[in-house]
Amino acid sequence: MKIIRDINDIDVNGLVATVGFFDGVHLGHRFLINNMIGIAAERRLPTAVITFPEHPRKVLQADYQPKLLNSFEEKITHLATTGVDYCIILDFTVELSQYTAREFIASFLSEKLHIKTLLTGYDHRFGRDRADGFEQYVEYGAKCGMEVLQVPRFIEDEIAVSSSEVRRLLAGCHVEEAARLLTYPFQIRGRIVSGYKIGRTLGFPTANIRIDEPFKVFPGIGVYAVWVCLRDTRYKGMLYIGNRPTLNNGDNITLEVNILDFSGDIYDSEILVFFICFVRGNIRFDTLEELKEQLIKDRQVVDLQLTRDY
DSSP, X not given: XXXXXXXXXXXXXXXXXXXXXXXXXXXXXXXXXXXXXXXXXXXXXXEEEEEOSSOHHHHHOTTOOOOBSSOHHHHHHHXXXXXXSEEEEOOOOHHHHTXXXXXXXXXXXXXXXXXXXXXXXXXXOOSGGGOOOHHHHHHHHHHTTOEEEEOXXXXXXXXXXXXXXXXXXXXXXXXXXXXXXXXXXXXXXXXXXXXXXXXXXXXXXOEEEEESSTTBOOOOSEEEEEEEEETTEEEEXXXXXXXXXXXXXXXXXXXXXXXXXXOSOOXXXXXXXXXXXXXXXXXXXSSHHHXXXXXXXXXXXXXXXXXXXX
16 A cells, blocks of 8 residues: 555546545445445556544544544554555645535545545545535536445444444443454553552552553453553553552543563553453452452453463
8 A cells, every 4th residue: 555645646647536534444444445446446447545644523623532443553554454555645624624525526536636436435424514415426526527436334243333333332341342343453552651559569560551642542441351562572461441449549540451471671661452352340349459369360361361362
């Protein structure tokens, strides 16, 4: 996949393309892109995904806080696995938001990007105030020699696959189901920071994680079996998301991972975590000894689950 950051660098005269934010690059997105690739093969044209580095609503509403499944870099990595020829990165600006759908199709997609066939999702709207729909897109495209096609909704096991559905599954701690819709385990990337070091006194030292992408979602509160990538090596891990009620931590949510069969100073190191399965919810214990006994049980479950996943 060739990444285009300057539209003047596009060296082809004719593309089959689709436009969207593509958060998660999930099964629904892949269904759309696979349809595009098939149509492009029939027309003997290259394919392009047009996407944005920042959520459009964030540009228009400074206080909007998107709930992202991917950082921008993660999204590009996943798009590269789809088989698309070009990824055109378009900065969404206030000026661009003022284009009507007619202007965006004619003046931008057709004249500047040389798109011959445009595919849209079943519910995708674009242009100022999202005032127009698919029938109007077909009409505007026809006037500038562009074919506009619509791809139907993708259904998987009676579930309409969408970024919102993946977020709902993650919030409910259903990381295995979310991975099935994403086609990969949900991941977080961050840096290890200093914590309270309580886990060390219990025999379960943990690495506290500060996530790199401030708007990224994370799964619901609880304990998870995870794979940890640290310094080019993969380890089994037991990750906790929560407010540590046994320690009276208030409402402060922490992400901390106990890396199995590992010891060493890793503060300020980069860490990548893949969520494999949910182990249990948040529990308040009366004593630290009770917490330690539960952690021993949790570790056994995590070790077994990840051995099966290996």
